[in-house]
Amino acid sequence: MLFKINGITDKKLNAVYEKSMRELDSFFDLGWEHGKPNVVIVPDRKTINALKGKATEAWVVGWGNGKTVYILSDKNFEKESSHKYSDDKYFALLKHELAHCFSHLISKSAQKPVWLLEGIAIFLSGQLDFKTKPEQYLKFIDFYESGGAEVYSEAGFVVEFLVEKHGKEKILELLKRASESDSKDAFAHLFKSIYDFELSYNNFNRGII
Numbered sequence: 001m002l003f004k005i006n007g008i009t010d011k012k013l014n015a016v017y018e019k020s021m022r023e024l025d026s027f028f029d030l031g032w033e034h035g036k037p038n039v040v041i042v043p044d045r046k047t048i049n050a051l052k053g054k055a056t057e058a059w060v061v062g063w064g065n066g067k068t069v070y071i072l073s074d075k076n077f078e079k080e081s082s083h084k085y086s087d088d089k090y091f092a093l094l095k096h097e098l099a100h101c102f103s104h105l106i107s108k109s110a111q112k113p114v115w116l117l118e119g120i121a122i123f124l125s126g127q128l129d130f131k132t133k134p135e136q137y138l139k140f141i142d143f144y145e146s147g148g149a150e151v152y153s154e155a156g157f158v159v160e161f162l163v164e165k166h167g168k169e170k171i172l173e174l175l176k177r178a179s180e181s182d183s184k185d186a187f188a189h190l191f192k193s194i195y196d197f198e199l200s201y202n203n204f205n206r207g208i209i
């Protein structure tokens with residue numbers, strides 16, 4: 001994998017890519033060797049909109065389709081988005097998008113629940129270091145099939161809790177089987193069958209064990 005920005009190979013980004021792929025592979029236990037994700041560095045908002053085929057909000061800086069990851073260029077990051085730039089945040093963004101590629105493969109392309117997929121990517125990318133833990137969980141479950149800026153505030157902490165208290169095997173099972181459920185209720189049922197407690201705000205707010 002070689003990142004070339006303005007014709008110059010970006011060694012730092014290549015190293016981050018390799019390290020992120022190794023760490024993610026170890027979590028997902030996949031042994032991903034061939035056909036690893038490509039990364040496309042997108043120069044500006046105009047190109048983001050052209051690639052996505054619609055006008056995007058200023059916070060949208062990365063996305064992917066499971067095989068290719070697109071991220072806004074670090075050179076234009078502050079100018080073309082609502083985010084502040086730092087190397088650590090930028091590298092975490094790349095890892096976040098790569099985590100989605102692993103989830104995509106393991107879940108057989110599950111698109112739902114959005115909170116689970118985003119939560120896994122946030123937790124594994126280290127982006128929780130840049131976030132404040134919410135005092136209460138109030139909305140993550142509602143991000144089932146649609147996303148939005150607000151899904152990023154709770155979902156990563158929910159996944160962190162599930163992994164730390166209940167182990168990674170359960171969340172990997174939940175992810176692998178997520179596409180079996182085609183509604184919010186069916187997913188809640190699947191969740192309960194794996195975790196043995198209800199998927200409810202109350203349970204997360206009480207820190208259920």
Ligand SMILES: [Zn+2]
Pocket residue numbers: 096100117118121
């Ligand atoms: Zn994401």
